[in-house]
Amino acid sequence: MNRNFTLLILLMLTSFSFAQPGPVGHLTIFSEDGDKFTLILNGEVINDVPQTNLRVEDLNQPYYNAKIKFEDASLADITKNNLMLTDVDGIFSDVTYKIKRDKNNKSKMKMNYFSSIPVRPDFIPASNVHVIHYGQPRPVVVQQTTGVSQTTTTTTTQTGGTSVGVGVNVGGINMGVTINDSMGGGSVTQTTTTTTHSGNADVHYDEPVRGCGGRSCMTPGNFNAALATIKKQSFEDTRLKTAKQVITANCLNVDQIIQIANTFSFEDNKLEFAKYAYDYCIEPKNYFKLNGIFSFSSNVDELSDYVQSKQ
Numbered sequence: 001m002n003r004n005f006t007l008l009i010l011l012m013l014t015s016f017s018f019a020q021p022g023p024v025g026h027l028t029i030f031s032e033d034g035d036k037f038t039l040i041l042n043g044e045v046i047n048d049v050p051q052t053n054l055r056v057e058d059l060n061q062p063y064y065n066a067k068i069k070f071e072d073a074s075l076a077d078i079t080k081n082n083l084m085l086t087d088v089d090g091i092f093s094d095v096t097y098k099i100k101r102d103k104n105n106k107s108k109m110k111m112n113y114f115s116s117i118p119v120r121p122d123f124i125p126a127s128n129v130h131v132i133h134y135g136q137p138r139p140v141v142v143q144q145t146t147g148v149s150q151t152t153t154t155t156t157t158q159t160g161g162t163s164v165g166v167g168v169n170v171g172g173i174n175m176g177v178t179i180n181d182s183m184g185g186g187s188v189t190q191t192t193t194t195t196t197h198s199g200n201a202d203v204h205y206d207e208p209v210r211g212c213g214g215r216s217c218m219t220p221g222n223f224n225a226a227l228a229t230i231k232k233q234s235f236e237d238t239r240l241k242t243a244k245q246v247i248t249a250n251c252l253n254v255d256q257i258i259q260i261a262n263t264f265s266f267e268d269n270k271l272e273f274a275k276y277a278y279d280y281c282i283e284p285k286n287y288f289k290l291n292g293i294f295s296f297s298s299n300v301d302e303l304s305d306y307v308q309s310k311q
Contacts, residue, residue: 025085025092026119028055028129029068029111032100036071051130055249058134062086068099068111078111087116094119122225124245131249133216212251212282223256231263240269247280254286261293271299275306284311 031037036050041064046056050071062085068078078099087093096115102108125131218226226246233239243260252260257277264270274290281287287307291300 023092024058024060024119025062026055026057026094026123027059027064027083027085028053028094028096028125030054030096030098030114030129032098035075035099035101035109037099038069038071040067040069041065046132046134047130053126053129055125055129055131056134057131059085060134062090062092066111068109070109074107076108078109080111092119093117094123121221122229124226124229124242125249127245127248129249212280215251215282217253217256217282218250222250223252226250227259227263230260236264236266236269239263240273243273244276247277251280251282252277254281254283254289257281258290258293261290267294267296267299270294271303274303278307278310 029037029039030053034052036052037054038048038050039046039054039056041056041059042061043065047054063082064085066078066080066083068080070077083097085092085095093116095113097111098114099109099111102110217223230239230242230246233242243263246260247257257274260277261270261273264273270293274293278284278287284307288304290303294300294303
């Protein structure tokens with residue numbers, strides 16, 4: 001009995017360790033006439049800066065109540081309840097909606113269903129699309145009214161971790177097992193400091209210690225799919241364009257940037273990509289690690305000089 005019980009517990013531990021995240025859908029909204037807007041889902045502001053083409057990834061609810069507020073105050077808000085992210089079978093999809101002006105009343109706006117495709121992990125948004133990964137923290141806004149002041153903000157964000165309670169009955173013996181899965185989980189602490197010199201009310205966005213606006217890097221699954229897409233390109237020029245397209249819509253850590261850079265055979269392309277990727281790196285202080293991808297010291301010096309000029 002003890003042997004069977006041990007085997008059962010090991011099987012449960014294995015299944016929890018390799019459990020995959022729940023299904024998610026993606027939402028894209030674009031303005032046909034180029035009107036900038038802010039999206040609110042279930043009462044939560046998604047984009048602080050108004051956009052004309054917005055993509056929200058990793059939405060885990062089949063329905064959302066959506067509200068669109070336009071930068072142009074003369075345009076009427078749009079409210080759409082029960083905006084659907086699943087198909088008729090309840091499977092999450094990659095859904096696109098289009099905003100356009102009413103032909104008979106230019107201040108009245110409409111948002112209609114445009115298209116839907118299955119969720120693809122290797123999908124790469126166009127470079128003109130502003131991408132937001134739902135649930136990731138946004139920069140904090142600090143408002144000062146008078147004088148000179150310095151504000152330090154520390155934010156701790158829980159990024160994962162699972163605690164599971166399991167009841168097991170073996171041979172008439174009831175036992176409770178609690179499994180704490182911290183692999184892939186943890187917390188990120190971000191400290192930012194803002195100094196304001198003003199005699200009137202000013203609003204400033206904090207500048208995070210990490211690069212890429214304080215956003216998290218691509219998840220391993222999305223990155224591996226993007227890396228595979230880059231490697232499929234037959235020509236280096238096309239591979240470089242694809243790599244730039246990937247990081248324009250996402251943030252990467254240093255190791256992910258190194259993996260993409262090593263897909264290039266020519267050092268000139270490695271150097272060009274390494275320079276381009278700097279603004280999208282969440283840990284710019286560790287960018288020196290990229291020096292190891294080069295065979296020529298002149299390229300190491302050029303990248304170092306470039307990084308110094310950006311600081």
